[in-house]
Amino acid sequence: MSPRASRDSAADHATVVTSQKVRQGHVDEYQRWQNRTNEAAREFDGFEGSEVYPPGAGSENEWVTVFRFSGIGYLTAWLESDRRQELLAEGRRFFEGPPTQEVLRGGAPAEQAPETVTAVVAHEVKPGREEGFLRWQEKVLKAQEKSPGFMGSELFKPVKGVQERWVVVFRFDSPAHLEEWLESEVRGGLLEEGRAYFVSYDVHKVGSAFSGWFRFGTGAQDTAPPNWKQAMSVILALYPTVMVLNLTVGAELDELNVPGYVGLFIGNVLSVSALTWLLMPLVNKCLAFWLVPSRARSVRVHVAGAAAVVLCYLLFIVIFGLTVH
Known part of the structure; x- marks a missing residue:
């Protein structure tokens, strides 16, 4: 490995994003080559992961690969290694032209x-x-x-x-x-x-x-955001989700005599799915002024955001209290 790798801090995450257009009729060969490249990268110090993304709509057969290392030195050692140069020379016949490469330093x-x-x-x-x-x-x-x-x-x-x-x-x-x-x-x-x-x-x-x-x-x-804001935001989305599921899906499962442990599993799947793809993006957007660290820099913003969340809690409690009774 390059001595540069040992000098850099392992906390300084680094990512390389490579885009390459694969020739028509060579996709299978390219994928086998890419798998070998991924395996080779795993042998290098600081390797954290790799991802391969096939072409999307309108991307003209452009494949994107992402390699993540725990430090810029580790990433550089991989990029400059003889093993990678050998693989690049071997893979040139699969590509329409030279790949583009962007190195991103920082952030996990x-x-x-x-x-x-x-x-x-x-x-x-x-x-x-x-x-x-x-x-x-x-x-x-x-x-x-x-x-x-x-x-x-x-x-x-x-x-x-x-x-x-x-x-x-x-x-x-x-x-x-x-x-x-x-x-x-x-x-x-x-x-x-x-x-x-x-x-x-x-x-x-x-x-x-x-x-x-x-x-x-x-x-x-x-x-x-800070952990306390994350917790408040998740509760804001989770409470109404669980209540709605209990009043609808939960009631139906009870009538069908579904065992409680199975019903709980189904409820967890539905609630996590709702939070991930629907509610948390909405909460993030509405509370961005309070959640985004670079925007919430004053005590007034911290207090206003927390107060808004608490008011939403109370509103949900009143609504479901009236609904249940």
């Missing part, structure tokens, strides 16, 4: 709903225009926040000697909402404005587990 991914989609956008920023580019990115983020289904974005600075481009990763709750943003007139206007700061950019889509119930990051430092 968590699980998310299957429909969530991520876009990885790499920008070649003009020398000396970095400050303007950052201001432009803030303007883009404000526009994205108004777009349906937007779940958050992160900006990754260049990594000297590894990744020269600025990379922005943003997430939407569905492929349809992502496409709506990518094709919007608002984004088109912003891109025209942004050409004053960057030479070129590439967009790659990843159906990736880059985020979860409480991941809103607008920067590498912006991860999840």
